[in-house]
Each structure stands twice: as structure tokens, then as C-alpha cells.
Amino acid sequence: MEYVNPLTGFRLDGRRPNEMRQIRGEIGVVAKADGSALFEMGNTKVIAAVYGPREVQNKGQQINNRALVRCEYSMANFSTGDRRRRPKGDRRSTEISLVIRQTMEACILTHLLPHSQIDIFVQVLQADGGTRSACINAATLALADAGIPMRDIVTSCSAGYLCSTPLLDLNYIEDSAGGPDVTVGMLAKMDKVTLLQMDAKLPMDIFENVMQLAIEGCKAVAHYIREVLLEHTKQLECHRGA
Amino acid sequence: MRDLQLPLNQTQRVRLQAALQQLQDLASQASASSLVTVADTIPVNNEDGILKGHGTSELDGQVVATLCGVVERVNKLVYVRSLRARYKPEVGDIIVGRVIEIAPKRWRLEINFSQDAVLMLSSMNLPDGIQRRRTAVDELNMRSIFEENDVVCAEVRGFQHDGSLHLQARSQKYGKLERGQLLTVPAYLVKRRKQHFHRLEQYCVDLILGCNGFIWVGEHLETGENDMLEDREKRPEISKTNMIHEEQERTFTPLEVRRHICRIANAVRLLSALGFILTVESIIDTVEASASSNIEIKDMLGPEFYVQTVEREVQRRILLSRKKG
Numbered sequence: 001m002e003y004v005n006p007l008t009g010f011r012l013d014g015r016r017p018n019e020m021r022q023i024r025g026e027i028g029v030v031a032k033a034d035g036s037a038l039f040e041m042g043n044t045k046v047i048a049a050v051y052g053p054r055e056v057q058n059k060g061q062q063i064n065n066r067a068l069v070r071c072e073y074s075m076a077n078f079s080t081g082d083r084r085r086r087p088k089g090d091r092r093s094t095e096i097s098l099v100i101r102q103t104m105e106a107c108i109l110t111h112l113l114p115h116s117q118i119d120i121f122v123q124v125l126q127a128d129g130g131t132r133s134a135c136i137n138a139a140t141l142a143l144a145d146a147g148i149p150m151r152d153i154v155t156s157c158s159a160g161y162l163c164s165t166p167l168l169d170l171n172y173i174e175d176s177a178g179g180p181d182v183t184v185g186m187l188a189k190m191d192k193v194t195l196l197q198m199d200a201k202l203p204m205d206i207f208e209n210v211m212q213l214a215i216e217g218c219k220a221v222a223h224y225i226r227e228v229l230l231e232h233t234k235q236l237e238c239h240r241g242a
Numbered sequence: 243m244r245d246l247q248l249p250l251n252q253t254q255r256v257r258l259q260a261a262l263q264q265l266q267d268l269a270s271q272a273s274a275s276s277l278v279t280v281a282d283t284i285p286v287n288n289e290d291g292i293l294k295g296h297g298t299s300e301l302d303g304q305v306v307a308t309l310c311g312v313v314e315r316v317n318k319l320v321y322v323r324s325l326r327a328r329y330k331p332e333v334g335d336i337i338v339g340r341v342i343e344i345a346p347k348r349w350r351l352e353i354n355f356s357q358d359a360v361l362m363l364s365s366m367n368l369p370d371g372i373q374r375r376r377t378a379v380d381e382l383n384m385r386s387i388f389e390e391n392d393v394v395c396a397e398v399r400g401f402q403h404d405g406s407l408h409l410q411a412r413s414q415k416y417g418k419l420e421r422g423q424l425l426t427v428p429a430y431l432v433k434r435r436k437q438h439f440h441r442l443e444q445y446c447v448d449l450i451l452g453c454n455g456f457i458w459v460g461e462h463l464e465t466g467e468n469d470m471l472e473d474r475e476k477r478p479e480i481s482k483t484n485m486i487h488e489e490q491e492r493t494f495t496p497l498e499v500r501r502h503i504c505r506i507a508n509a510v511r512l513l514s515a516l517g518f519i520l521t522v523e524s525i526i527d528t529v530e531a532s533a534s535s536n537i538e539i540k541d542m543l544g545p546e547f548y549v550q551t552v553e554r555e556v557q558r559r560i561l562l563s564r565k566k567g
Contacts, residue, residue: 034328053328053356067356109299109308114405116356144280147327149297149308152281189281190301229279233310236325237277238269239517240431241559 003162003174012173013042020157020169020217025137025228027145035146039138042171043128048138050146053116061117066110068117071101073135075124096132099195103156103185104139106194109149118148129175130158132183136195137221144229152187153225154194157217159184159210161202166210168217182207184214188222246515248545261552268559276314278307278322286320295321329354329429329454331407335398336438338424338452339409341388347381349388351396354429354454355407361396365410367417393419393458395450415439421495422448422460423507427514429455433521440522445502445529451520459507461495501539505529508542516548518555527554 004011011017021042030036033049040046056062073096075086086093104120120142122135136156143150160170162179175181180202185195193215202210250258278284284305286292294300297309298320307313311324331337331353339351339359350358363376363384388394395416396409411417432451440449441462450458495503509528513520528551537547 035326055352055356055358113356144310145326147309147311147324150280151299151308153279189306226279226282229310230277233277233279233312233325234266236517237312238266240325240519241265241269241555 001177003177004165004167006163011167013171017165017167018213018216020220021171023137023221023224025141025225027141027228027232033142033146035142035144035148037138037141037145039134039141041130041134041137041169043126044124044130044134044171045126046122046124046131046134046138048120048122048135048142050118050120050139050142050148052118052146053113053148054119056115056117062115065114067108067113069101069105069108069110069120070117071097071104071120071122071139073097073100073122073124075127075131079124079127096135099132099197100135100139103136103154103195104143107140107150107152107154107187108143109151112149118143127172129170129172130183132156132197133158133169133185136185137225141225141228145232152189152192153222154185155188155218155221155225156183156185156195157214157221158182159214159217161206161210166206166213168213180210182210182214184211184218186215186218188219188226246512246543246548248548250545250549254545254549258549258552261549261556264556265552265559268556268563276312278313279310280308282307284313284320284322291318293319295319297322297324325430326428327430328356331355331359331398331454332434333398333400335434335453336395336450337398337409337454338393338395338419338450338456338458339454340424340456341390341392341394344384344388344390347376349384349394351394351409353407353452354426354456357405357407359396359398359407359409360402361394361409361411365399365408365412367412367414388418393424395419395452395458419450419458419460421463421493422458422503425457425459425507425510425514427455427457427510427520428517429453431455431514431517431520432457433519435521442502442506442522442526445506446499447502447506449506449522449525451522457510457520459503459510461499461503504539505532505542508532508539512543512548512551515543516552516555518551527558 024040026038028036029038030049033051035050038047053067056068061068073093077083077085120139122139124131133156140154158170158181160167160174160179160181162177180198180200183197186193284307286305294305297307298305299308307322309322309324311322314321314323337353339353341349342352343350347363349361351361353359396411399408399410402408432453432455434453438451442449446462448460448462506529509525532542
């Protein structure tokens with residue numbers, strides 16, 4: 001199958017190889033949560049809710065000098081084409097939960113919140129490839145909304161390599177083509193990579209190109225997230241008044 | 243905007259947008275430049291030597307925000323005042339909390355902080371009002387003072403060495419709150435003021451604006467802790483039917499007062515949904531406006547009054563800025 005048209009150079013959904021899908025973020029979608037956000041990358045739609053910092057529920061897990069971060073990733077039954085019941089805690093979701101937890105923990109200043117716990121719940125409402133990245137972006141927005149101190153904004157974006165072209169932000173069809181899929185998470189301002197996943201083999205020089213593309217994607221997402229946050233903060237402050 | 247999803251019609255939507263735009267214009271004159279988001283650089287004059295406060299950290303010699311909020315500068319101190327975060331206690335704050343656990347010699351209270359607060363039996367005034375050592379009997383009778391899920395008003399006493407937060411309730415004005423509603427709003431909407439207890443005479447209602455964003459609206463009760471004691475002493479003598487009767491009388495609130503409570507509570511809900519700051523004046527203003535324009539209690543959270551409230555706030559702020567300028 002041709003994932004990139006050899007004549008025009010366009011992808012199946014009409015994007016250029018280095019073009020991202022449309023992204024959209026919205027803050028404050030869950031009323032009772034301390035922080036919440038909705039994040040869309042094209043047809044991928046993810047909702048994130050953050051609770052805490054709050055008292056540790058299981059006293060045995062309490063850490064004395066920093067906060068405990070927990071994360072739960074789940075996919076809604078209706079998120080994919082075939083509706084199916086998904087058992088909680090299957091291998092895939094456990095792995096993604098762990099990945100998101102580690103990525104977010106790297107940016108939260110946990111030492112400022114001792115004896116407490118932060119819960120991050122992310123749910124995929126609509127899956128169209130790149131759910132991992134969308135979840136991380138949504139979690140960042142939700143954490144910032146909850147007023148949890150963070151080192152930097154973490155953003156994530158994926159890139160792949162199909163038809164000997166590096167492609168940015170794979171959708172479901174491209175994702176299931178079986179080619180390499182590089183997911184990068186990075187601290188936008190510090191230029192540090194906090195997450196790098198790839199489940200295939202790629203020659204070194206090509207990998208560097210693909211990763212560079214993903215990093216560019218992350219930066220674009222970071223730029224957008226910052227705009228959303230600033231707009232939200234502005235709104236809150238001007239409503240509150242002096 | 244979080245809690246209310248309103249079916250606005252076209253005119254209402256236009257009015258709301260216009261009013262919100264005006265609010266933004268008014269605010270942007272004041273402080274648009276000092277807003278920061280996570281990882282924004284805060285411009286500082288390094289020569290003067292600065293103190294980095296809450297919500298800031300250092301990266302490559304620059305001061306960087308770790309929160310979204312407003313940059314505040316006090317002399318050399320630079321800090322970020324965060325909006326929409328959990329409550330940060332300060333000694334002396336008056337807070338409202340809910341008892342979630344009774345542990346030996348202490349109650350644990352949920353107060354919207356990152357940990358539960360502790361109210362020690364020894365930092366409570368006992369119902370008989372006598373200062374004395376707390377005995378084992380007192381400890382066993384703790385449930386007669388506060389039970390689980392009771393709503394309690396107290397004052398922040400301070401942090402212990404282990405980082406836990408301690409409260410105290412050493413006055414008649416603190417203690418259990420009954421016959422009313424507890425509302426939770428974001429903590430940044432309640433400003434610290436001299437007075438957090440308010441008695442609204444005309445409505446027979448007590449209003450407590452807890453610094454932690456828990457707001458109590460309840461029937462006004464004469465603070466007589468001695469009554470409580472007498473009740474308890476009398477109780478064994480009276481027969482069971484009598485007791486039920488008395489219990490009813492004790493918890494009876496007239497309909498009129500209940501209406502007032504609901505009206506005030508809805509005003510608080512509306513203002514917090516709009517993200518306006520909560521003061522007694524603003525709450526009473528909203529209540530009076532709703533009463534004078536004959537809006538029923540249930541309609542206070544409806545679209546029409548929502549838009550009206552925003553417009554009224556705009557007018558108020560325009561007046562304020564005129565007075566200043």
C-alpha cells in the first residue's frame with residue numbers, strides 16, 4: 001500500500017509528510033476535578049482529569065519527602081471502530097499508564113508536595129493513532145490547570161517512517177502499517193527528552209531524521225499548549241477582578 | 243464556567259459575549275502583562291538581588307515560573323500567585339472543613355489542602371467551657387462533639403514538625419455547623435479579610451466564608467454552648483417520645499429561613515461558576531438583585547439571571563474604575 005503518494009507527495013489523509021493534524025485543547029471540562037483538559041489531535045480525542053495533591057489513600061504508599069504520582073489510562077468502549085469491552089488493567093493500558101506516569105513525574109516538582117498524592121486519569125474518547133502522545137499533552141494541560149508546580153511543559157508527538165519518508169504524527173491507518181513509530185516526549189523549554197519509544201528497527205541516520213521531526217512536532221504542540229494556558233489564565237484573572 | 247452548562251438563546255449569548263469582552267477590556271488595562279504560564283521566563287532586574295518566592299525556580303540564571311498565574315512583586319520578593327490551585331493554609335486562617343475520621347485524641351478534617359488537617363482534642367474548647375486536662379473519658383466521648391461527616395469551622399493553628407497541619411477551635415464561634423448548606427468553591431475566589439463570619443440579620447442567616455473555599459450558609463443560631471450541655475444533662479430523664487419531639491424542635495428551621503439559605507447558596511454558586519470574587523457584599527448584592535427582579539430561587543442558576551449578573555458586575559467595575567481614575 002502506498003502511504004505517500006509518489007506523484008504529489010501527499011499522505012492518505014491529504015497531509016504533507018511533515019504536517020501535523022489539527023490540534024485543539026480545552027481546559028476545565030470536568031467540574032469536580034482539580035484540573036482537567038480535553039486534547040484533540042485530528043480525530044484522536046483524549047480527556048484528562050487530575051485530582052490532588054490530596055491525602056494519600058493507601059498509607060503504605062506514602063512517601064515522606066515527595067508526592068506520589070499515580071496514573072490511569074483507559075480507552076472508552078466506543079473509542080475504536082469495533083465496540084468492545086476492554087478489561088481494566090490489560091497489558092497495553094498498564095504499559096501506557098506507566099509511561100505517562102514516568103513522563104509526568106519527571107516534570108512535576110514532587111518535592112514541594114510531601115505526604116500527598118496526585119492522581120491523573122486519562123481516557124481515550126476517540127482513537128485514531130497517537131493516543132499516547134495525546135494523553136501526555138492532555139495530562140500536561142490538566143496538571144497546569146490544577147496548579148501543580150512543574151519544571152516545564154511536557155509535550156509529546158509521534159513520527160514514523162513509511163515509503164522511505166519520515167512522517168509526522170501518524171494516524172491509525174499509518175500506525176497499523178507496521179512501520180516504525182517513534183514517540184517522543186520532551187520538556188519544551190529545557191530541550192530535554194523525557195520519553196522515547198520505538199518498537200521497530202531503523203538505521204541510525206534515518207532514526208535521527210525521524211526523531212528530529214518528532215521533536216519539531218513536540219515544539220509546535222508546546223507552542224499551542226502555552227497559548228491555551230495563557231488564554232485560560234487571563235480569563236480566570238479578569239473574571240476574578242481586583 | 244465549570245459547573246454550569248446553560249442553554250442560552252441568541253440574544254443572551256450576544257449579551258454575555260459583550261459583557262465578558264468588557265470585563266476583559268477592563269482587566270487588561272490593569273494586569274495583562276504580568277500573567278505567566280508554566281516555564282515562562284519572569285523578567286527581573288538581577289542587579290538588585292531578588293528573592294524567589296512561590297511558583298518560581300531558576301533555570302540557566304533566569305527566573306522561571308512553575309505555575310500559571312500572576313507575577314507579584316513585593317520589594318525584592320518575586321512570586322507567582324496561582325489561580326485555581328488547592329488551598330494553601332496560612333496561620334490564623336478561618337476555615338470550614340468536614341470531619342472524615344476520628345483518630346485517638348484527634349479529628350481529621352478534609353479542608354481542600356494537599357493533606358488532611360488535624361484538630362486535636364486538646365485544642366478544642368470542651369462543651370462545658372471549663373479549661374482542664376482532657377481525660378480518657380473525654381477521649382471516649384469525642385463522637386458526642388463531632389462525628390464523621392460533620393461540618394466544622396476552625397482556625398489554622400500551624401504546621402507541626404512532621405509537616406502536618408493543625409487546627410484549633412478555642413472559641414465559641416468555632417465548632418460544629420448545623421442546619422445549613424456547605425458549598426465548595428475554588429479557594430482563590432475567597433480573599434483573606436478581617437471578617438469571615440457574617441451574620442445577615444435581615445435573612446436570619448449565618449454566612450462563613452472559609453479561606454479554603456468552603457462556604458457555609460446556615461440558619462443563624464445563638465451561640466450558646468451551655469445550652470448544649472444542659473441538653474445533654476437533661477436527656478436521660480426525658481422519655482423517648484419527648485426526645486424525638488425535642489430533636490425535631492432542635493433541628494426545625496422555618497420555611498422562610500430555608501428559602502433565604504437556598505437563595506444565598508445559589509448566589510454563591512452562580513458567582514463561583516462565573517469566577518467572580520466572593521465577598522459578602524457581592525453575595526448580598528446578587529441576592530438582592532434576584533429578589534428585587536422577582537427571580538425564583540430555582541431560576542437563579544438559569545441563563546437569564548446568569549447574563550444579568552455578568553452585566554451587573556461590568557457596571558460595578560466600570561463605576562469602580564471611574565472612582566479611582
